[in-house]
Amino acid sequence: MAALISKLKKRYYVYISVLILALFGTTFVPMQREMNRQVVENYKLLAESKRQVVAELISGFTANARSLSSRTAIRDFILDYSRGIIGWEELQTATYPKYQDGVDIIENMVLAVRYVGDRPLVVYSNGVIDYDSYMRPFWGSTDVGYRFVVDGNDMRMVVYSPVLYRNALIAHDLIVVDISKQMRELAQDGFLVSVVESGSDMLHDIEPEHIYERHMIEGQAYVCVAKPISDTYTVLVCKSAGEVFASVSRVSLFSIAGFAIGLLIIFFVLHSTLARLANSTIRELGNSRDIYKKYANYDLLTGAYTRVFFENWVKGLQQSAQDGKLVVVMIDVDEFKQINDTCGHETGDHVLQYIVAALKGTLREKDFVIRFGGDEFIVVLDGIDVEKAHKIFDRVSHRLCESNPFPFAITISYGVSQVGSAQEVYEAIKQADRAMYQQKRDKKL
Incomplete structure (x- = not known):
């Protein structure tokens, strides 16, 4: 009898094991693969929307700088100064009010300075700032340029715009804006969003536009993607892999708990529950994907396509x-x-x-x-x-x-x-x- 019971137990254990493996192979594994795929697809769309926000910041603030540099009345004063018609103090007096009109419309402005030659003609700032250090990388350039600078806990964008007359450089405009608020908004919900130079060590093992599902940062796994915004800068978007795949992990933990029951009735209950849970998660991910597609496909200001x-x-x-x-x-x-x-x-x-x-x-x-x-x-x-x-x-x-x-x-x-x-x-x-x-x-x- 003991031998028969032992034999029956072995058959029972084999039967339960086969059921568990069948459940894994026919239900759980395909569902988990599909959910992982949709999570990654949604992450790509969200990362692209964050890259677009940074690109719009660059476009907006470079437009502000160009607007300052293209004001004809101010430029004419500089030409009069260079020809000896007016002096330095008269040039400053004539420039201040017209320059301020352009500066006042710039949001989150930290510094605005115009150089004539190597001398600052007008300076608007929210404090004592070493503006020469901001200007130094652009000195003498005849092209509009920009840099991102980290100052303590603040993120700043430095925009340079030359003042040209008949393709000759006659002055330089430099504006510095605080984009800390916008970067904090991009970093909500546990994201790490950085604007880094394309040759940075942070990107040495990251290919542009490729999703890394297990990229190690300080010993922790992150989902990362690098989205270039120019030849010089790249937006790096990362989030803890555990948080990104949390919904998938919840399904996994639930299934493991169900497998421990090991009974045929529980097998069918578990199969039904997993199917409903996975389908619900897939629907949620599908809804999230639609939202992210809206951000990527529709211009938020006008409602036109992007x-x-x-x-x-x-x-x-x-x-x-x-x-x-x-x-x-x-x-x-x-x-x-x-x-x-x-x-x-x-x-x-x-x-x-x-x-x-x-x-x-x-x-x-x-x-x-x-x-x-x-x-x-x-x-x-x-x-x-x-x-x-x-x-x-x-x-x-x-x-x-x-x-x-x-x-x-x-x-x-x-x-x-x-x-x-x-x-x-x-x-x-x-x-x-x-x-x-x-x-x-x-x-x-």
């Missing part, structure tokens, strides 16, 4: 090898810099929103609008030719004029180009861009 969406659309069009009748339209807002300088960036933002709303209200449902950068937009028109595209944009221009809520005129310049094939989209954009700038030049004649 450049990321457009590039993915072009890739899909090229891979499908299906050529249709497409027209691309390149759009630029006339005198947008003057609107920003005169009325402020908030009004400029409202103007962009108004233009996108006018475009969407005029275009067909199958057409779409992309914010290509700053005040430039691309419109893709499906199933029409260039002549009809011009008629559509005549209506857009009329709508902008007829419904204009602003106390100044809102007009756009645009260029239209037919897309010959899916492989020629970017060439068509170049042609549309040239046509747009030709229209701008014609308006000034």
